[in-house]
Amino acid sequence: MSVERRTKLWVGVGLSIAILLMVVLRGVALDSDAYPRLSWSSALLTDEGFYIHNARNRVLFGHAQTDQFNNSLIMPLLDALQTGVFHTFGVGAVQARAVSVVLGLLTLPVFFDGLRRAFGLHTACLGTLLLGLDHVSLLYSRLALMDTPAAFVLVCAFWLWVRSGESEGGHRGRVWLGLCGVVLGLCYGVRGLGALVYPVPVLLLGREAWQLRGVGGAGRGPGRVGSLLWLVGGLVLTLGVYGLLWVVPHRAELARVNHYYLFDQLIPHSLLSVRQNMTHSLFGDQRGYSPYLFRHSPVQFALVLFGLAVWCIRRGRVGLRDPARRNAIYLGLWLLIAWLVFGVVRYAPPRYYVLFYPPMAGIAALVLDHVVTVVRTVWRDRTARVLLGGFLAYHLYESALHHRNQLTDALLYGATALVAFALCFPEPGRLRKKAVIGGQGTSAVFAVWAIINALWLGDWLTHLSYTQRDADRWLADNLPPQSVLIGDAAPGLCLNNRFVAVNVIPGLCNDQDTLESFASRHRYVVILDGRRNRAWWSSRYPDVITWKNQKIQFLHLINFAVSVYEVPMDAVPTSPLIRKQ
Numbered sequence: 001m002s003v004e005r006r007t008k009l010w011v012g013v014g015l016s017i018a019i020l021l022m023v024v025l026r027g028v029a030l031d032s033d034a035y036p037r038l039s040w041s042s043a044l045l046t047d048e049g050f051y052i053h054n055a056r057n058r059v060l061f062g063h064a065q066t067d068q069f070n071n072s073l074i075m076p077l078l079d080a081l082q083t084g085v086f087h088t089f090g091v092g093a094v095q096a097r098a099v100s101v102v103l104g105l106l107t108l109p110v111f112f113d114g115l116r117r118a119f120g121l122h123t124a125c126l127g128t129l130l131l132g133l134d135h136v137s138l139l140y141s142r143l144a145l146m147d148t149p150a151a152f153v154l155v156c157a158f159w160l161w162v163r164s165g166e167s168e169g170g171h172r173g174r175v176w177l178g179l180c181g182v183v184l185g186l187c188y189g190v191r192g193l194g195a196l197v198y199p200v201p202v203l204l205l206g207r208e209a210w211q212l213r214g215v216g217g218a219g220r221g222p223g224r225v226g227s228l229l230w231l232v233g234g235l236v237l238t239l240g241v242y243g244l245l246w247v248v249p250h251r252a253e254l255a256r257v258n259h260y261y262l263f264d265q266l267i268p269h270s271l272l273s274v275r276q277n278m279t280h281s282l283f284g285d286q287r288g289y290s291p292y293l294f295r296h297s298p299v300q301f302a303l304v305l306f307g308l309a310v311w312c313i314r315r316g317r318v319g320l321r322d323p324a325r326r327n328a329i330y331l332g333l334w335l336l337i338a339w340l341v342f343g344v345v346r347y348a349p350p351r352y353y354v355l356f357y358p359p360m361a362g363i364a365a366l367v368l369d370h371v372v373t374v375v376r377t378v379w380r381d382r383t384a385r386v387l388l389g390g391f392l393a394y395h396l397y398e399s400a401l402h403h404r405n406q407l408t409d410a411l412l413y414g415a416t417a418l419v420a421f422a423l424c425f426p427e428p429g430r431l432r433k434k435a436v437i438g439g440q441g442t443s444a445v446f447a448v449w450a451i452i453n454a455l456w457l458g459d460w461l462t463h464l465s466y467t468q469r470d471a472d473r474w475l476a477d478n479l480p481p482q483s484v485l486i487g488d489a490a491p492g493l494c495l496n497n498r499f500v501a502v503n504v505i506p507g508l509c510n511d512q513d514t515l516e517s518f519a520s521r522h523r524y525v526v527i528l529d530g531r532r533n534r535a536w537w538s539s540r541y542p543d544v545i546t547w548k549n550q551k552i553q554f555l556h557l558i559n560f561a562v563s564v565y566e567v568p569m570d571a572v573p574t575s576p577l578i579r580k581q
Helices: 003-027 044-053 054-063 076-089 093-119 121-133 133-138 147-166 171-187 190-195 197-211 220-247 251-266 270-285 289-296 299-314 323-344 350-369 371-381 382-401 405-422 438-461 466-477 532-541 578-581
Strands: 484-486 500-502 523-528 550-557 560-567
Touching: 003 093, 003 121, 003 133, 003 190, 044 054, 054 076, 054 500, 076 093, 093 121, 093 133, 093 323, 093 350, 121 133, 121 350, 121 438, 133 289, 133 350, 133 438, 147 171, 147 190, 147 323, 171 190, 171 197, 171 220, 190 289, 190 323, 190 350, 197 220, 197 323, 220 382, 251 550, 270 289, 270 323, 270 560, 289 299, 289 323, 289 350, 289 382, 299 350, 299 371, 299 382, 299 438, 350 371, 350 438, 350 466, 371 438, 382 405, 466 550, 466 560, 523 532, 532 560
Parallel strands: 484 500, 484 523
Antiparallel strands: 523 560, 550 560
């Protein structure tokens, strides 16, 4: 067997193993806890219950709303899919998570074909491996959240964008753009944050039309305007239908819910808050996407930063008519807009990052495919070399030192300054061409990524736990049938049992007459043991939140503590409405 055939054989075997791992790892132990190191947010415990709430109610109790919480308002398409799955396969954590697993797996071939058409087979293979086996993307695709389904829709839109470029200037290309707009519009019915991608194709087509106007455009400027109109038309058509069929009938409740999510949770309240949020995002320790990406996906993060640096260094040297460049800019804008928004808003937990992992994987693969050229380009530009090297050095030292005290801060900033200072002096010629050669450089970087990612996946597999499932079972075995569980942790502990779960979020839902509304039923308060959370309940129901009424305390549910309090039947006065009944 020749060397070439032997190489192809080993590559085929390796890809087959990788595909098998993508499938198996998404399905193994699907009823286990979420990986605790995925996020600092208690959403790992609570949000799956929030997102399946209405579909669960519809199948178990015959109607979508059992209380004031109505999450289907902001995800009607995903809610309809969940309802169909529950009707067919029953209600449970595995069934709910299977929706994300299937959509996460479907994302990969669509993403692969989009990258193949945009950049070639080699880049497509690398990008699909980075997205399909990266532990963050993989482990979030095992959870019943909105983010993985939304990422699937956004990847489909990218595929349609690439197809439109293959038929540039023709009617078929405009049809693809119209479909791209339709799919982007559909994403809003899965996860509203998908709207972050709306400006990307609009800006690209608008800029192309502007650049090709007048002399030298050969009439292609108006053609680009027509393409833009097809795209915007598809988007507006979908959003218009969505508005008429869904927003208008639910406008009052949607206005209240969106006001909470936008103004109470996301939008910063001052310029000082914007500055603080951006600082945390770029240089934070525990929160923010830069420290998170550096610790979880350091190779991908570094590759993307190198690619963005080259983009800045070479700005304007290649025309936007090049389809590969257009597709790369699409991915780059998708990523940068997400980074900008998540860097500014008040609340952006790591599960939001799932929305930008596809463009991150695509850009990283593109850079990895040309890693030698990219590194040389950055190395020859002193400003880019110093800023990028100093930034990566800062996060490397911070991940080890953190911000424990003044001494660690001094060491952190001093070490970072030394690295940046040292990078000021080497001349461009000092980087020897023999240091990395072609595919060897790509293989070496990819091997580092594979080792780091395997360590993360190994840590997850060797620390599998089932505390959330076991707590759910304990409640089912020890509480009376038809009980009502009330509190922020209740939905997360009712993924498999048949109790009514009532989510309580002050300012959003069920924060008035919380216990009185269910006075005729056995009631249990199920809350996360945060000081602020306990204070809210104690101020309203001091006779309930007591040691005497504490049924059980789960100390280690994933990474959180949850207390369950039994509500005596005569402890809370009934509301006037219930008295009349």
